[in-house]
Amino acid sequence: MTAADVSGAWVIMPTPARADADRWDAIDTVDLDETSRAVTALLDAGADAIMSLGTLGECATLTWPEKQAFMSALIDTVRGRVPVFVGTTTLNTRDTVAQTRWARDAGADGTMVGPPMWCAPSIPTVTQFYRDLAEACPDMAIAIYANHEAFKFEFSLGFWAGVSTIPQIVTAKLPPVAQMLAYIGATGGRIRFLPIDNDYYAAARAAPDFFNGFWSSSACCGPEAAIALRDRVAKAKVDGDWTAAQRLSAAMGQAVAPIFPNGSFKEFSTYNIALEKERMNVAGFLNAGPTRAPYSIVPAPYLEGARASGRAWAKVCQDVRERSL
Numbered sequence: 001m002t003a004a005d006v007s008g009a010w011v012i013m014p015t016p017a018r019a020d021a022d023r024w025d026a027i028d029t030v031d032l033d034e035t036s037r038a039v040t041a042l043l044d045a046g047a048d049a050i051m052s053l054g055t056l057g058e059c060a061t062l063t064w065p066e067k068q069a070f071m072s073a074l075i076d077t078v079r080g081r082v083p084v085f086v087g088t089t090t091l092n093t094r095d096t097v098a099q100t101r102w103a104r105d106a107g108a109d110g111t112m113v114g115p116p117m118w119c120a121p122s123i124p125t126v127t128q129f130y131r132d133l134a135e136a137c138p139d140m141a142i143a144i145y146a147n148h149e150a151f152k153f154e155f156s157l158g159f160w161a162g163v164s165t166i167p168q169i170v171t172a173k174l175p176p177v178a179q180m181l182a183y184i185g186a187t188g189g190r191i192r193f194l195p196i197d198n199d200y201y202a203a204a205r206a207a208p209d210f211f212n213g214f215w216s217s218s219a220c221c222g223p224e225a226a227i228a229l230r231d232r233v234a235k236a237k238v239d240g241d242w243t244a245a246q247r248l249s250a251a252m253g254q255a256v257a258p259i260f261p262n263g264s265f266k267e268f269s270t271y272n273i274a275l276e277k278e279r280m281n282v283a284g285f286l287n288a289g290p291t292r293a294p295y296s297i298v299p300a301p302y303l304e305g306a307r308a309s310g311r312a313w314a315k316v317c318q319d320v321r322e323r324s325l
Contacts, residue, residue, distance in 0.1 A: 001083060001109055001141040006171045006192035007213040008048025009230045010085075012112075013038065013220050014277055015057045015070050017289030022296045030066050031289060032073045038220070038286040039077040045223035048213070048230075050078060051112050051143065051173065053087025055150055056217055056276040060089075061292040068102065075107040085110040085143050091118050093129055097136040110141030112173060120152040127162040134168040144172040144191075149269035157186040164190045173215050175265065184210055197226050198256055201249035204233045205242060217276060218256060221283035221310050222317035225252055248316075251325055255312035258305040267302075274298045279310030285317075 016038065021029035039050060052074055053059040053067065062070070071086045078084050088099040088111045100111045113133065115126040134142060144163070146155040153159075157179075163169055164187035171192045174180065176199055183193055189210060195203045200214035212234075219226040225248065232245040259275050261267040268275060273295045277288040290296065319325035 001170050002167075003170045003190060003192040005083070006049075006194070009046070009197075009219065009223075009226045010049040010051055010173075010194055010213060010215045011042050011047045011219040011223065011226070012051040012054055012173070012215050012217045013042070013057065014280060014286075014288040015053065015062060015066075016287060017058075017277075017292060019289065021292050022290040024293045026292075028066065028069075029292060030062070030070045030073075031287070032069060034287050034289075035070060035073045036077045039074060041285070042219065042223055043078065043081060045219075046227040046230075047082065047219065047223060049083040049085065050074065051085045051087075051215065053089075054112055054145055054173070055147065055272050057087055058273060058292050058295075059087045061273075061295065064099070067099070068106075071103055071106055071108065080107075083109040083141075085112045085141070087112045087145070089114045089116075089145065091116050093132050096129075096133060100133065100137045100140055104137060104140045108140070110143055110170070111137075112143040112145050114145035114147065114151045115153055117151040117153070123156065123159050123162065126153055126159060130163050130166055130169060134166045138168065140168065141171075142166070142169045143194075144169060146172050146174050147269075148175075149266060150272075157182060160186040160191070164188060180211075181206060197229060198249055198253040200229060201233060201242070201245050204237070204245075208237050218252070218313055220280050220286055220288070221313040222285045224317040224320045225255075225313065228320045248320070248325060251316050251319070252313075255316050256309055258312065259309040261299075261302045261305060271295075271298045271302055275302060275306040278303050278306040279313070282307045282310035283314040284310075285314075 016031040016034035194215045197216035203211040216226040236242040274291040280288040
């Protein structure tokens with residue numbers, strides 16, 4: 001793949017969990033049947049790519065055999081119909097290389113990977129990490145998982161300039177950021193940055209020739225809103241009428257807001273996995289199941305905010321289906 005192949009709605013999904021997956025002694029916690037059912041439903045709805053095994057995908061709390069089982073189910077279900085990027089983030093380069101090679105042999109198109117984060121790394125350390133991964137896995141596309149809270153790294157302009165010459169790096173999954181236009185300049189447009197879904201409208205208006213895709217975890221609360229946003233932005237780029245895209249984007253932003261405790265991304269990041277899975281479970285599109293140990297302890301008001309977000313997103317999807325939004 002190249003950066004030119006990155007477009008549309010890239011859905012990032014959880015790793016569905018069996019009922020006892022929150023126990024420390026649980027074994028084989030992945031619900032493979034729900035994995036296949038949910039992936040099929042996402043593709044039927046129009047998802048353009050599937051990303052997995054990030055933070056809410058519980059890459060840090062799955063065993064390696066569980067990761068292998070989940071990746072196999074995901075890849076076998078997709079059957080090459082859309083790109084599949086699987087997360088291979090670990091605490092060191094060698095394990096990341098080994099997992100990425102396994103994923104390549106299993107049929108994945110790319111990896112979504114963040115830098116090792118036991119120690120807060122320097123720019124040269126992280127840049128070399130991605131160079132080593134690209135050298136070791138030259139036929140795997142790389143999506144940089146650029147979450148500064150998760151990886152204790154700022155992903156600065158200097159970093160983006162440094163990795164922009166690595167051809168295997170085709171895209172990057174960004175949290176809400178205000179510096180995306182500067183990132184484009186630092187990389188010469190060689191990396192196709194993916195904003196979060198409810199930032200896509202603003203990004204596409206600011207740079208319509210560059211932004212033609214986004215990532216969405218909210219699509220796992222129901223894919224209709226994200227797919228409709230993709231199509232409305234594409235239409236607006238042609239006819240110049242952004243009204244429908246703006247209206248939907250605003251509704252999506254309002255639906256997502258309750259998941260951030262006190263409006264704080266930092267506080268959300270402390271409880272990211274459980275909050276994301278709770279809103280998905282309540283929304284009802286897929287069964288994400290319980291959160292794997294040790295990240296299942298969450299303040300009750302924060303969980304209620306996640307539930308409110310899930311219900312609100314499901315309502316947005318219903319309004320899209322009924323053409324009232």
